[in-house]
Amino acid sequence: MIITPEVSRTLTELSLEISRQIGILIDRNGYVTHVIVGSDSSIDIPWLDRIRTSEARLRGVRLVHSHLKEESLNQEDLTDLALLRLDYITAVTMDDKGLPKSYYSAHVNPEDEEGEPWTVLSKKVPGQLEEGILDEILDIESRMTRYRKNLKGAQKENRAFLVGVYPENNRIRPPAQSIEELKELCRTAGVHVVDSFIQRKNRLDPSTVLGKGKLEEIVLKAIQKQVELLVFDLELTPSQAKKISDYADLKVLDRTQLILDIFARNATSRDGKLQVELAQLKYLKGRLSELDDNMSRLTGGIGGRGPGETKLEIGKRRVEERISRLEQELKSLKKRREIARRRRKKNEIPVCGIVGYTNAGKSTLLNAMTNSTVLSEDKLFATLDPTSRRIRFPEEREIIISDTVGFIHDLPPELSNAFKATLEELGDSDLLVHVVDVSNPEFRQQMEAVETILEDLNLSDIPRILVFNKVDGLPEEARNELLREADLDTIYVSAIQGFGLETLLNRIEERIYSQAEAKLSSTKPWEEDEELEEETEKTYV
Numbered sequence: 040m041i042i043t044p045e046v047s048r049t050l051t052e053l054s055l056e057i058s059r060q061i062g063i064l065i066d067r068n069g070y071v072t073h074v075i076v077g078s079d080s081s082i083d084i085p086w087l088d089r090i091r092t093s094e095a096r097l098r099g100v101r102l103v104h105s106h107l108k109e110e111s112l113n114q115e116d117l118t119d120l121a122l123l124r125l126d127y128i129t130a131v132t133m134d135d136k137g138l139p140k141s142y143y144s145a146h147v148n149p150e151d152e153e154g155e156p157w158t159v160l161s162k163k164v165p166g167q168l169e170e171g172i173l174d175e176i177l178d179i180e181s182r183m184t185r186y187r188k189n190l191k192g193a194q195k196e197n198r199a200f201l202v203g204v205y206p207e208n209n210r211i212r213p214p215a216q217s218i219e220e221l222k223e224l225c226r227t228a229g230v231h232v233v234d235s236f237i238q239r240k241n242r243l244d245p246s247t248v249l250g251k252g253k254l255e256e257i258v259l260k261a262i263q264k265q266v267e268l269l270v271f272d273l274e275l276t277p278s279q280a281k282k283i284s285d286y287a288d289l290k291v292l293d294r295t296q297l298i299l300d301i302f303a304r305n306a307t308s309r310d311g312k313l314q315v316e317l318a319q320l321k322y323l324k325g326r327l328s329e330l331d332d333n334m335s336r337l338t339g340g341i342g343g344r345g346p347g348e349t350k351l352e353i354g355k356r357r358v359e360e361r362i363s364r365l366e367q368e369l370k371s372l373k374k375r376r377e378i379a380r381r382r383r384k385k386n387e388i389p390v391c392g393i394v395g396y397t398n399a400g401k402s403t404l405l406n407a408m409t410n411s412t413v414l415s416e417d418k419l420f421a422t423l424d425p426t427s428r429r430i431r432f433p434e435e436r437e438i439i440i441s442d443t444v445g446f447i448h449d450l451p452p453e454l455s456n457a458f459k460a461t462l463e464e465l466g467d468s469d470l471l472v473h474v475v476d477v478s479n480p481e482f483r484q485q486m487e488a489v490e491t492i493l494e495d496l497n498l499s500d501i502p503r504i505l506v507f508n509k510v511d512g513l514p515e516e517a518r519n520e521l522l523r524e525a526d527l528d529t530i531y532v533s534a535i536q537g538f539g540l541e542t543l544l545n546r547i548e549e550r551i552y553s554q555a556e557a558k559l560s561s562t563k564p565w566e567e568d569e570e571l572e573e574e575t576e577k578t579y580v
């Protein structure tokens with residue numbers, strides 16, 4: 040039974056006596072876990088511990104509360120039901136003697152994506168209360184689970200909503216494109232994006248970023264669509280993330296965390312893994328400091344005397360220790376890499392680096408170039424990125440061509456070192472091939488972002504070839520327009536269809552070898568060699 044007639048009567052009688060709503064939370068064993076006294080028209084449910092074990096499950100308690108007037112469940116009641124994932128919610132009304140009159144109940148809607156997030160049941164009078172409430176709740180839960188099971192493979196895991204808040208007249212990056220990029224990041228990270236929400240707002244709400252109303256709307260939809268993750272297209276402070284996550288009872292991630300996660304997944308070399316861990320720890324350290332500041336504001340004693348070493352401080356110290364250990368290790372790895380680099384340099388095989396915005400098609404292009412020519416050879420250099428290949432041209436000319444990590448707008452500062460370390464070897468390149476995905480409407484901004492990063496890395500002096508990739512994905516007119524305005528140095532390719540690769544390879548050979556010859560005639564090779572040998576020996580000692 041939802042509530043026994045006796046308890047129900049106590050509830051309504053007391054309620055009438057004090058002219059306030061009274062609510063009780065009842066667990067699955069029938070025990071009352073909380074008694075709540077509200078005002079005459081509403082009731083505040085206390086913070087409920089998370090006792091659910093899986094996303095599809097309900098909270099394990101139902102709320103029965105009195106309504107002083109003959110009113111069914113109102114919007115606030117239904118919102119509480121959904122937000123708190125209550126097992127069930129019931130409002131009991133009373134007659135003028137305080138005896139229970141009607142019961143209005145609702146439960147969450149376990150499967151219908153399009154309807155309301157709740158199912159409102161028809162009114163019952165005291166004699167109609169039946170046994171079997173527990174079975175009914177278990178049935179709702181199993182329907183929720185079944186609904187989830189029926190979702191197709193990839194849609195089942197990590198279901199997410201994207202949330203973007205943008206200033207009202209930001210002309211630099213249209214929100215739709217920014218969200219589109221976030222979607223791509225999610226795809227890479229194995230997150231299934233169910234829907235996205237964009238809010239235009241000049242002033243962010245300091246505590247929850249979004250206004251309460253918008254957040255509530257999003258959370259209610261999240262419950263309905265069985266979403267368990269909110270991904271924000273901006274950087275959240277730790278306390279914002281915590282507030283949103285507490286309110287929504289959903290996991291909350293921001294763009295930085297998403298990128299960190301992708302880096303962590305994709306790092307394969309020892310160096311890469313350490314770099315990512317370092318970035319993660321630095322990120323964590325920043326978060327701990329902010330939380331710590333908030334805590335000491337709450338706990339700080341008179342005259343600024345603090346509470347001694349808090350748990351957070353201990354955590355922070357451990358993080359710092361690990362950071363410095365990682366930095367040490369990375370330093371020694373870097374030394375070893377430098378030696379290997381010098382040795383390679385001595386071999387005098389010119390190096391060509393492929394750079395470009397993430398997803399521009401760099402890896403595809405590298406594969407296409409090295410597989411499509413009989414001149415290529417798969418060769419892995421242990422100390423290089425595993426995607427370096429050797430290309431052999433006629434006349435015994437060869438080059439090493441290497442793929443790099445993709446560039447991205449607004450790289451989180453914690454990551455930029457890790458990112459730069461992977462790009463460090465680009466400094467040795469004799470030529471850079473800048474690959475652009477021209478089928479992306481944002482490609483010009485992406486080119487700019489790449490330019491900025493190259494400058495940042497002091498690489499803008501290295502000769503460069505500009506390659507417009509994915510021309511196959513462009514409609515005829517757009518392609519013609521590009522062709523008209525582009526300079527002669529730009530090369531148009533489709534890495535997938537193999538279009539333009541010959542031209543590109545020829546251009547690479549031409550550029551590298553004309554430079555190499557120019558260099559040969561202007562420097563005395565033996566001088567350089569001697570110097571190298573000396574340095575190499577020094578590092579060995």
Ligand SMILES: Nc1nc2c(ncn2[C@@H]2O[C@H](COP(=O)(O)OP(=O)(O)OP(=O)(O)O)[C@@H](O)[C@H]2O)c(=O)[nH]1
Pocket residue numbers: 395396397398399400401402403404443444445446508509510511512532533534535536
């Ligand atoms: N239509 C079309 N798609 C392409 C072309 N080249 C690459 N792609 C696709 O673009 C996507 C990204 O290609 P990648 O080669 O992984 O791109 P990338 O630049 O190495 O990306 P990151 O390593 O993530 O920075 C893949 O789905 C490719 O199939 C092309 O010429 N035409």
Ligand SMILES: [Mg+2]
Pocket residue numbers: 401402403442443445
């Ligand atoms: Mg790639």
